[in-house]
Amino acid sequence: EFDGNLKVTNAPFDPLEITDKIQAENYVAMDGVQIEEDSLGTPNIGWINDGDWTQYYVNIPAAGSYVLTGRVATGSEKESVITVTDSTGKILGTLSVDPAKSKGWNDWYESSTKITLPAGKQKLTFTYTGEDTYLCNVDWYNLKADPTALPQAKMHNASLSVSRVPYSHASIALMVNAPANDYVVHLVGVNGKFIGSQRGHGEGLAEFGVGAPLAPGMYFAIVKSASQQKTMKLTVH
Numbered sequence: 001e002f003d004g005n006l007k008v009t010n011a012p013f014d015p016l017e018i019t020d021k022i023q024a025e026n027y028v029a030m031d032g033v034q035i036e037e038d039s040l041g042t043p044n045i046g047w048i049n050d051g052d053w054t055q056y057y058v059n060i061p062a063a064g065s066y067v068l069t070g071r072v073a074t075g076s077e078k079e080s081v082i083t084v085t086d087s088t089g090k091i092l093g094t095l096s097v098d099p100a101k102s103k104g105w106n107d108w109y110e111s112s113t114k115i116t117l118p119a120g121k122q123k124l125t126f127t128y129t130g131e132d133t134y135l136c137n138v139d140w141y142n143l144k145a146d147p148t149a150l151p152q153a154k155m156h157n158a159s160l161s162v163s164r165v166p167y168s169h170a171s172i173a174l175m176v177n178a179p180a181n182d183y184v185v186h187l188v189g190v191n192g193k194f195i196g197s198q199r200g201h202g203e204g205l206a207e208f209g210v211g212a213p214l215a216p217g218m219y220f221a222i223v224k225s226a227s228q229q230k231t232m233k234l235t236v237h
Contacts, residue, residue: 024138027054028123038073038139039106046105046137053127058143063119065146069112070095071139075105080130082138084115087123092116097136105137114146160228162221171209171236178202178225190218209236 024045025035032052033045045054060066070082074097082095093115101109128135160178162185167173176183178201185206187195195214198206206221208214214236221232 022056022141028057029055044137044139048128048135055125057123059121060117060119065116066143067146068115069110069142071108071110072097072136073108074102074136076132078132080135083127085125160225162223162230170207171214174206181225183225186222188220
């Protein structure tokens with residue numbers, strides 16, 4: 001429903017999961033913008049003036065850094081800015097709309113920035129500012145976890161890998177890669193006899209039979225890191 005200030009509120013509403021694109025026209029509140037269709041008949045928001053805004057309700061799965069991307073177009077010759085704020089009015093980041101990258105109101109390109117968000121349901125407000133009469137069109141926004149700032153817990157779940165490497169000073173040499181984790185390598189004989197252990201962190205070389213060569217035969221290496229485990233069957237000639 002509209003009031004005298006051309007503000008609209010679509011409530012009640014469900015938060016948009018950030019795995020989905022936020023279609024620009026799916027705002028929960030706005031001031032000034034209009035919904036139109038591009039040359040392909042796809043809805044977008046346009047007729048955007050300085051000071052207009054749109055608001056979206058999102059559900060963020062985990063606190064951290066996110067890459068915010070907007071698909072924008074402009075026929076203006078002047079740069080405009082989209083400022084993103086949280087429910088307290090705190091500025092989270094800005095997207096620029098560069099006329100050098102768009103030659104018309106349907107000439108779309110993607111503009112991105114990084115923002116930090118808490119976990120949970122929250123409202124984000126996008127305010128449009130610029131010096132021209134009409135600033136830009138917006139097709140959609142998207143939020144993705146920042147791949148350059150993965151939480152430590154994510155790194156701990158990285159895959160454990162083990163490979164045997166030739167090494168003249170040891171009967172058995174194993175290259176272990178346990179990203180951001182401690183690891184332990186236990187070596188046992190085919191009859192279950194314990195031979196020895198090597199410990200390390202991250203990436204390292206586990207050596208057995210240095211100085212005193214291992215007897216020829218079959219061995220098993222059990223490699224453990226966090227919740228992961230790998231077993232390798234090894235032969236010494």
